[in-house]
Amino acid sequence: MxxxxxxxxxxxxxxxxxxxxxxxxxxxxxxxxxxxxxxxxxxxxxxxxxxxxxxxxxxxxxxxxxxxxxxxxxxxxxxxxxxxxxxxxxxxxxxxxxxxxxxxxxxxxxxxxxxxxxxxQRSDIVTYHDISILPQKGILKKEDTELLLTKNEMIIFMYLLQNQNRIVSRDELMTDLWNNHEYINDNALTVNISRLRGKLKEIGCADAIETRKGLGYFLL
Amino acid sequence: MKFRTYLLDKLYAILLFFFVHFVLLLMLLAFKSDPALIYASTLLLYIAFLLALLIDFFRRKWFYDEMLRSLSQLDQKYLLVEMLKNPSFYDGQLLYQVLCDTNKSMTENVRNYEYSINDFKEYVEMWIHEVKIPISSLLLMVHNHPNQFDAKVIHQIKRVDNYMEQILYYVRSENAEKDYHISKVSLNTVVGAVALNNKDDLLENNIALHVTGTDTTVLTDSKWLTFILNQIFNNSIKYKKERDAAIFISTEETEKTILLSISDNGIGIPSADLPKVFQKSFTGYNGRIKSKSTGMGLYIAKNLCEKLGHHIEAQSEEGLYTDIRITFLKNDFYEVLK
The missing domain is CATH 3.40.50.2300 (Response regulator)
Structure with missing residues (x-):
């Protein structure tokens, strides 16, 4: 810590x-x-x-x-x-x-x-379980399958990953997105998270993002 | 100084002279003096009197003409005394002394006010910095104990903070020389900071934010520009329309300028009010119906823009849109220096 x-x-x-x-x-x-x-x-x-x-x-x-x-x-x-x-x-x-x-x-x-x-000074490549992440290119890689994330999805995923040990509130995610010049609204955040969930499911990580009602999200 | 007016002023002396001369003439005639003596004494008297008048006139003329010329050329009229030389004639010397004394007393008086205003300004600035500490505590408390405090509290704290900023920048805009720092500032960064600052308000009011073309830099002071944009954002949020409200930020670049436009699709400004929106304490029709307006935000923004050398203008159509446009000059000199 x-x-x-x-x-x-x-x-x-x-x-x-x-x-x-x-x-x-x-x-x-x-x-x-x-x-x-x-x-x-x-x-x-x-x-x-x-x-x-x-x-x-x-x-x-x-x-x-x-x-x-x-x-x-x-x-x-x-x-x-x-x-x-x-x-x-x-x-x-x-x-x-x-x-x-x-x-x-x-x-x-x-x-x-x-x-x-x-x-x-972390290296460019970050990993989550057995998925390697290339944030600059917006790519998730697992063995041979490559998955393309949009900029917003990548920002959300990286933030969840950096704060993996705790619950992340929607406000924090929103602040991080706006900090990266993505001025989206509440609905768009919901849509982005559900898309991200869908994509993670494709790569074999279904239910990776848990919703804690009234508090936020938790990356398993 | 005109000779005729001078003569009129000296009329009493001239009349007295003529009267005395007339009496003298009568006396000389009564004593049957030699006509040659009468002519000679008359001539002498006239020459002497005329000479005295002329000398007196020109001494004054030189002094007063110089004074009037200086007065018309001076930008700050009160500096006149510094331009005058002590004259050679007695009443002029008295006048000069009086002017010097009044001037000195006036300067001291003005200096006193200057000191007390500066004291006050310094106190206000210090006080604002003190108040920011409890405001920060409040924000942290609300954030840490979401169950005890409503999120509405944050909104009110933000309002207090905004009014605080207004007075801080108002005080600063008056003696701006001491606190700004012109550098290359990324519009993306400034717009980002302002957006982040107003995030909660924008989201809560369902106002969409569209930002395009801000990948550029301008020469300005980043804190001041942030404050100016914040005021404009505040207005856009305050005077939004009920549904589908949005704020659009865009730039236009020409050879010599970069124009930043912050427009909204809000209730707009009535055309009668439009020329006056940058005036001090002007609230207008919109300010009255919303009744939360101090009329200071745009006034301070304009003040700061003028100090920084930017041009700010407002375009609007009632019920349709308001567009605030800030023009930054590109500086070739800066490029060469680099």
Whole structure:
């Protein structure tokens, strides 16, 4: 499980953010002492840091600058200051992404996933059971049979696959689709999922996508 | 400065001179003075008086003509004092001193207002950033506890956030110099961010979104453009038609410009209101029937567009469509630099 360190001085946000990350299958950590922030970060060595700019002692930008001298843990700046100066400064100090409050929780999760994925540098070929997937070409391959997925179906399938260990809500799928510039509506999502199910059935994976009523979908 | 008017102004002196001269003449005649003495003294007196008048006139003329010329040439009339030289005649010096003093006091007064406005703006900006923290908490809470909170809460939080953004950008548009950063911005990214931001509203209201031709870049500030498009989206959502509502985003490219069009098939704008939609606090007919309008969104959008050097215009037909078009200039210089 990936650990994510939250550096944030507002307690309510810390609590809610921890809950959000836990539900999304990450292990959240909260920085307890801002005075020794750098030491604590280095000793806990998280997979990713969510860093606020307005924090006590050293501000977020300076902390980031200090951190970058010794380690390259991915950092997403999360802040309510949205001036161009802050963003340029953060990025030049080596932040991987910059999100302004108030953010939509699912969008935050997408950005976290994107940064983590970039760091893992996974190969192009992904597998699901005995099916190999070529996301760029939109192809599912099982032995000799090849199956062509549309762009939307591929986005949905990849998202389910990346979050295989938990229930994925329709809102998350929708956000991911819109994030990939596919502005579809609710009905179209339903149609796409049922088509995807049909195609998976052709390749021998009937009932791979389970519907959890009122919650979302689950990839077996 | 006209000589005739000057003479009229000095009429009392001239009359007095003539009167004194007349009395003097009578006295000289009464004492049976030599006619040559009378002629000579008369001539001398006239020359002296005329000379005094002329010298006095030209000293003033040089000063006041210079002042009037400076005044007509100056863009900021209040800077006049900086252009004047201290004159050589006494009343002019007094006037100059008075002008300097009033000018100084005025500058101080204006400076005071400037300080207090800037203080206020800084406070507003800081305050907005503070308010965003509880708004984020609320969004996270609603998301984490779907059973306790209705999704409608999110909608209301979004509204609060939008009004927050409006005032933030309003404050910023006034002293825009300090906060923008022109770069090559992908329209796809900006439109994507705006779409994602309004996703819930669009889906809930069954508004279809059609995006074409945004695979291009424009020179702009991405945050500001995002805000501008967000305002336009908000309007399209607010003034949608009841069934089959849709928003169409498209681009047109010419040799020198890129035009981004955001059109909807909503209730449109009455033709009488159309020229005024970018005015401050203008709500118009639509604003009154919906009664949720502040009339600030498009005004701020236009303000920001002007600062960024984009052109924004609205086309509409009542009951049919509204089309907001933003024109970006392509910059050859930028291409050469690259």
């Amino acid at each position: 990936k650990t994510i360190l939250i550096v944030e001085d507002d307690n309510t946000i810390c609590d809610e953010l921890s809950a959000l990350l836990r539900n999304a299958g990450y292990a959240p950590l909260v920085l307890s002492s801002f005075k020794h922030a750098k030491e604590e970060i280095l000793s806990s060595s998280p997979n990713l840091i969510l860093l606020d700019i307005n924090i006590p002692y050293l501000n977020g930008e300076l902390l980031l600058k200090e951190l970058r001298q010794t380690c390259d843990i991915p950092v997403i700046m999360v802040t309510s200051r949205n001036t161009a100066v802050d963003e340029v400064l953060s990025m030049s100090y080596g932040a991987d992404d910059y999100i302004t409050k108030p953010y939509h929780p699912t969008i935050l999760l997408l950005r976290i996933a994107a940064v983590l994925k970039r760091y893992e």
